[in-house]
Amino acid sequence: MKVEEAIIHRRSIRRYISGRIKSCDVKKILRAAIWAPSGLNNQPWAFKIIRSVNLKNGLAKFTSYGSVITKADLVICVFLNKKATYNIEKDTMAIGACIQNMLIRAYGLGIGSCWLGEILNRRKRVQSYLEIHGSYKLMAVIAFGYPRSNPKGKRRKLERFILP
Numbered sequence: 452m453k454v455e456e457a458i459i460h461r462r463s464i465r466r467y468i469s470g471r472i473k474s475c476d477v478k479k480i481l482r483a484a485i486w487a488p489s490g491l492n493n494q495p496w497a498f499k500i501i502r503s504v505n506l507k508n509g510l511a512k513f514t515s516y517g518s519v520i521t522k523a524d525l526v527i528c529v530f531l532n533k534k535a536t537y538n539i540e541k542d543t544m545a546i547g548a549c550i551q552n553m554l555i556r557a558y559g560l561g562i563g564s565c566w567l568g569e570i571l572n573r574r575k576r577v578q579s580y581l582e583i584h585g586s587y588k589l590m591a592v593i594a595f596g597y598p599r600s601n602p603k604g605k606r607r608k609l610e611r612f613i614l615p
């Protein structure tokens with residue numbers, strides 16, 4: 452698949468059909484994540500992979516987008532490794548790049564995904580639920596599954612974003 456096709460046609464997928472994502476595909480998604488750029492190449496990310504239905508159901512209670520989590524086959528929580536950080540702004544951008552790599556790689560594998568940020572409003576509670584040490588900071592929860600449909604995005608006009 453062409454890079455351009457994946458970048459432009461990937462959409463957030465919130466409803467999934469049943470189907471197990473193979474563990475080799477999970478690895479491919481994570482491999483894409485860790486090859487993202489980062490300031491000073493500090494690679495400040497860490498991941499918690501969730502496949503257990505119980506854990507997904509519990510996690511879902513922390514966000515108004517819980518149904519995305521419960522319906523997903525796979526959930527990956529992305530953390531900032533505070534011990535690896537050097538500049539919060541740049542490290543946060545690196546995490547964003549790492550997440551985008553995952554979404555794009557998943558799309559290339561025919562897997563839908565949705566980046567969930569609303570759950571961060573309950574970050575502390577989520578971290579204690581997942582038993583994640585305070586030296587990691589939850590940055591996003593990403594849901595993955597085979598798409599129920601492939602929605603088209605609304606048009607985006609390039610000119611709108613170009614400064615004079």
Ligand SMILES: Cc1cc2nc3c(=O)[nH]c(=O)nc-3n(C[C@H](O)[C@H](O)[C@H](O)COP(=O)(O)O)c2cc1C
Pocket residue numbers: 461462463464465516519565566567568569570604
């Ligand atoms: C930082 C961030 C937080 C997001 N949080 C949520 C969320 O909590 N729930 C959700 O359904 N989508 C969430 N999204 C997905 C956006 O709604 C989606 O990317 C946007 O509407 C554009 O649609 P597209 O991904 O299909 O291009 C988030 C995306 C980003 C980048």
